[in-house]
Amino acid sequence: MAFDKLELRDIEVWDGNFAAAQAMRQVQIDVVAAYPITPSTPIVEGYAKFLADGYIEGEFVMVESEHAAMSGCIGASAAGGRVATATSSQGFALMVETLYQASGMRLPIVLNVVNRALAAPLNVNGDHSDMYLGRDSGWIQFDAYNAQEAYDLNFIAFKVAEDHSVRLPAMVHQDGFLTSHTAQGVKTITDDAAYNFVGEFKPMNDMLDLDHPVTHGVQAEEDWHFEHKARQHRDLMLNVVPRIHEAFDAFEKLTGRKYNMVEQYNMDDAEIAVVCMGSSVETACEVAQELRDQGIKVGVVGIRVIRPFPFKEVIDALKDLKAIGALDRSSPNGAPGMLFNEIAGALFNTDTKAALSGYVYGLGGRDLTKEHLRDLFKELKVNADAGKVTTQLQQFIGVRGPKLAFL
Amino acid sequence: MLEIRWHSRAGQGAVTGAKGLADVISTTGKEVQAFAFYGSAKRGAAMTAYNRVDEKPIKNHEKYMNPDYIFVIDPALVYTTDVTINDKESTTYIITTHMNTKELIESQPKFAGKKVYTVDCIKIAQETIGRAIPNTPMLGAFMKISKMYDIEFFKENMKRILAKLPQKIVDANMLAIQRAYDEVK
Numbered sequence: 001m002a003f004d005k006l007e008l009r010d011i012e013v014w015d016g017n018f019a020a021a022q023a024m025r026q027v028q029i030d031v032v033a034a035y036p037i038t039p040s041t042p043i044v045e046g047y048a049k050f051l052a053d054g055y056i057e058g059e060f061v062m063v064e065s066e067h068a069a070m071s072g073c074i075g076a077s078a079a080g081g082r083v084a085t086a087t088s089s090q091g092f093a094l095m096v097e098t099l100y101q102a103s104g105m106r107l108p109i110v111l112n113v114v115n116r117a118l119a120a121p122l123n124v125n126g127d128h129s130d131m132y133l134g135r136d137s138g139w140i141q142f143d144a145y146n147a148q149e150a151y152d153l154n155f156i157a158f159k160v161a162e163d164h165s166v167r168l169p170a171m172v173h174q175d176g177f178l179t180s181h182t183a184q185g186v187k188t189i190t191d192d193a194a195y196n197f198v199g200e201f202k203p204m205n206d207m208l209d210l211d212h213p214v215t216h217g218v219q220a221e222e223d224w225h226f227e228h229k230a231r232q233h234r235d236l237m238l239n240v241v242p243r244i245h246e247a248f249d250a251f252e253k254l255t256g257r258k259y260n261m262v263e264q265y266n267m268d269d270a271e272i273a274v275v276c277m278g279s280s281v282e283t284a285c286e287v288a289q290e291l292r293d294q295g296i297k298v299g300v301v302g303i304r305v306i307r308p309f310p311f312k313e314v315i316d317a318l319k320d321l322k323a324i325g326a327l328d329r330s331s332p333n334g335a336p337g338m339l340f341n342e343i344a345g346a347l348f349n350t351d352t353k354a355a356l357s358g359y360v361y362g363l364g365g366r367d368l369t370k371e372h373l374r375d376l377f378k379e380l381k382v383n384a385d386a387g388k389v390t391t392q393l394q395q396f397i398g399v400r401g402p403k404l405a406f407l
Numbered sequence: 408m409l410e411i412r413w414h415s416r417a418g419q420g421a422v423t424g425a426k427g428l429a430d431v432i433s434t435t436g437k438e439v440q441a442f443a444f445y446g447s448a449k450r451g452a453a454m455t456a457y458n459r460v461d462e463k464p465i466k467n468h469e470k471y472m473n474p475d476y477i478f479v480i481d482p483a484l485v486y487t488t489d490v491t492i493n494d495k496e497s498t499t500y501i502i503t504t505h506m507n508t509k510e511l512i513e514s515q516p517k518f519a520g521k522k523v524y525t526v527d528c529i530k531i532a533q534e535t536i537g538r539a540i541p542n543t544p545m546l547g548a549f550m551k552i553s554k555m556y557d558i559e560f561f562k563e564n565m566k567r568i569l570a571k572l573p574q575k576i577v578d579a580n581m582l583a584i585q586r587a588y589d590e591v592k
Contacts, residue, residue, distance in 0.1 A: 013430040013439060038447065124447045178468050182442035183426045185433050282466035367470040 003028075003057045008188040016150040016179035019186050020086065020112045020172065021046025023154035025056055026194035030081030030201070033061035033072025035091060038124045039176040040114035043086035066091035070098035070111075077107035078216045080206025082158070084109060088176060089116035092130040096137065102169045103138030103232065105216050108161035109169040110154065111139070115278065116176040117364040125365025126176030128277065128329040131306070132338055138232055140170035140240055141306040145281045147184050150174040152257060155189070158198045159247045165239045167204060168232070173306075177365065178279040189255060197254055236308045244305060261310035262317050263302035266292055270299030272380045273318065275339055276327035277303050280361075280368050284327075287373040298377050303339070311346050318343065319352040322384035325376055327397075329362045336394055336407065355383040361397040372397050408465075411458040412474040413443075414484045415542075418450035421480060424542030425456040428549075431556070431564040432460055440465045453481075453488050474498055476549065480528055480541040485515045494521070501548050501591065503528040503541050508592060524552055526591035528583075535583040536576065543569075547584035548591035558588050 006025070014022065020043045024032070034044035048060045061072045066087050077083040087095060092113055102109050118129040134141060142157055144150040150172065157170040174180055189197070205214045220228060241261070248259045265285045267273060274284050281302035288298045301317050303310070318324055328337025335341070340358030347354065359376065362368045376397065382390050392405035411428075415421030422443045429441035443456035457472060459465050473495045479485055479502040490500075500523045504511050508525045512518045526548045528541030536543075543565065550561050562581050569577045 011433060013426065013433045013441070015426075015442075175468075177442070177444070181422075182440060182468070183429050184440050184465070185438060279468035283468045286466045369469045369471045370467065371471075 004054050005191040006055060008190070010188060011185045012188055013183050014147055014151070014186045015042075015181050015183045016144065016147040016174045017042035017114065017181065018046055019147045019151035020154055020174070021050070022188075023151050023194070024084055024112075025050040026189070026191055027082065027155065027158050027198045028056060028195060029058050029084045031059045031061060031073070031076035031083045032085050033063050033069045033076065033083075034085045035063050035066045035069045035087075037066070037088050037091035039116060039126070039180045040086040040088040040091075040112060042180075043112050043114070066094040067098055070095045070102065070109075073109045074098060074102050074105065074107055077102070077109050078105060078206070079208045080203035082162070082201040083107075084111065084158075086112035086114065088114045089118055089124075089130050093118060093133060096133065099134060099137040099139060099169075101217065104228065106167040106232070107169055108158075108167050110157045110161060111169065111171045112150075112154070113171050113173045114176050114180045115173055123364040124176070126178050126180075126278075127363050127365065129331070129363075131171075131173050131277075132330040134171060135307055135338070138168065138236070139307065140166075140168055140236070140244075142170065142172050143277050143302075143304060143306055144172060144174040144179060145277075145279055145302060146179055147174075147182065148186050148257075149259075150179060151186055151188075152251065152255070152259070155194060155197050156244070156247045156251055156259065159250070160240065160243045162198075162201060163243045164202070164204055166235065166243050168236065168240065173278070175278040187255070187257070193254060197250065240308050241310075259304060260313070261305045262313040263304050264317050265300040265302070267299035267301065267317060269297055271297045271322045272324075272377060272384050273299040273301050273321055274325040274327055274373070274376065274380070275301040275303065275318070275343060276329075277306070277339075278329065280327060280329065283368060283370065284373055287370050287377065290370075291374070291377055296377070296381065298380075309342055314343060314346045315350055318347060318354060319350050321352075321354045322387070323355045323380040324357070325380050326356065326358045328358065328360050331360060331363060340394070353387065355387065355389045357383065357389045357391060358394045359397050360394065363399075366398050368398065409458075409460040409476075410472050410474045411476040411478065412472055413456040413458075413545075414477065414479045414481070414488065414490045415454055415456060416450075416481045416484070417445050417448050417452045417454050419480055420540045420542030421454065421456040424480075424546060425458050427543070427565060427568050428458055428546055429460075430568050431561060434564060435556075437461065438463060438465050444470065453484055476501065476553070478545050478549065479503055480545050482529060485511070485518075489517075491517050491521070498522065499552060500524065501526065501545065501552060503545065505530065524548070524591050526587050528587055531583050531586045531590070535586065536579040543580045544583040544587035547587035550584075551588045551591050558585065
């Protein structure tokens, strides 16, 4: 191939954005169509620089909006290339219409989403509003809690999305600023090993295969629409999960780093746990360890794959607990939080006695401190001892003014 | 766990400084974290950057910090922002100023009784690099005060980190680091 390789040190100090850009270089993306937006800008900037410096053989397409960026990705993917881009927040929101096109057309695009709040009021900082907005779009969603995972999950996302039994697009999420702009030691994979893990792109039904003409994005109406959507859902429910497990296993063999659909920390004999996503999982782990050292049986559960939702794994992780706190970093705007609802749905038909309460935290980048988490675990301990939720079902953490609680 | 908070203005290189320091420390087998908060702040706005260093993986992502070291790389910030917020008794300050430590404490009584060192990183940067980018000299001063690494080892590593810059600029940065190391009091 006509590009240069980069010699990486075993551990590089990278932030989440640069880690994702390096992964995009190593898997040799054919086309990136992008409209940069804070805090994800350095990802596509990084790809563009690698391309300009001769480390990638590909195309960077500059477009006039995020809607056009994803449209360009869809065109390039349908044509038969390995395609990726990155976005955040308002850009993600503008992309939504095309996200459904990408998944409905079964195009294995990888989208790095650097999670950021949605306006109004305008805010460039991290919360999970955009990530939550994507959860019905038919994409696979992986969530990274730090820069290392943002790097690793990109390889896994390509491997799963491009599998011919899947052919669905995948998002790799990381927390805006908290992960995207936080530099940490990242254990690298060599260029050859990284590329070989994902393998050469094998197109299917590609439009540039002129010997086998196909049409993409056709009108189906009532006659066939439902069958297409049902097939897509079926593949998400049945085909994706085994491929994710295979990819996680292969990745562990390559690197020694083990990923799971649902990550469990200190959960073996835990009576109390919080369930959360993003960088909060790691902060919660530190607090849980502190409390473990004091003899309190607490654990942390992190959702690694948001879609397809790991229903069975969530049941296995949570059913024997006495109290669970579901932490949502997105305003549910008139309902319980997404994690509260999904967990409640998973546990409802089991014989669990766990008391489940929900918390909304960290909107617009508001800090989730260890002190918040200590108080939260304390409250969950009261629920565990009482055998029921002793507070209202939904509470807000870290917001100024009088305490907010509902339901 | 060693924790450092930088007070800077956007554009003065605190983020680059924090990341550079993390990179050097990482080569010695320690775990590092370097991050900053500037949101959509424009050049010249007050901002903070942070380092965490530990023997074991750093999982804490809270922004809240009781720093062991506080670096101030813009001289006016000691008057316009509260650089002492969330400090502790043992916190060590390294502050960029044209004043000596005694004069600084007289002009900002908040520093009375605290461990304060001063060095004029702005002047050093102007005289060596030719621009008021006070980040690398601050790291030279930090090496002197913390005795973290031998200054030659530190400069060798910084050369690698700055390698993308023209040789003249790299050399000037090495001079700036050494001068701040020698001049901090």
